[in-house]
Amino acid sequence: xxxQLYAKARKRALNAGxxxxxxxxxxxxxxxxxxxxxxxxxxxxxxxxVGARASISAALTGKTSEDGVADADNAVFALxxxxxxxxxxVIFSDTGNPATSPLIGYCDVxxxxxxxxxxxxxxxxxxxxxxxxxxx
Numbered sequence: 001x002x003x004q005l006y007a008k009a010r011k012r013a014l015n016a017g018x019x020x021x022x023x024x025x026x027x028x029x030x031x032x033x034x035x036x037x038x039x040x041x042x043x044x045x046x047x048x049x050v051g052a053r054a055s056i057s058a059a060l061t062g063k064t065s066e067d068g069v070a071d072a073d074n075a076v077f078a079l080x081x082x083x084x085x086x087x088x089x090v091i092f093s094d095t096g097n098p099a100t101s102p103l104i105g106y107c108d109v110x111x112x113x114x115x116x117x118x119x120x121x122x123x124x125x126x127x128x129x130x131x132x133x134x135x136x
Contacts, residue, residue: 045098055080071132080117
């Protein structure tokens, strides 16, 4: 699967419900053995099982949204405990509560994915193509 947006995120984007540049946008490193993405119905971080979440990044920095193309500095997952391979990153708008933190995008195409945590940092580099992280 290529990088995709969640359906509910598209609706939020069209209704000014996601502040890509102004909001607290984070990424979660996920093990797809424990998370089956459903782009049509998954809406909040709570839809991603806790057991699938290997690590959550700090707020993304350097965010831009030129011409509907979302980009940011690469995601750093600090001190990820050793564990099974993580094949994807889920991007979300952090409200401080998983039940109200909207999912934005599902990325399984990035430099350093899949990643196998070995008790250290994992850096995920977004693509430098025309769509960057994603394009509306």
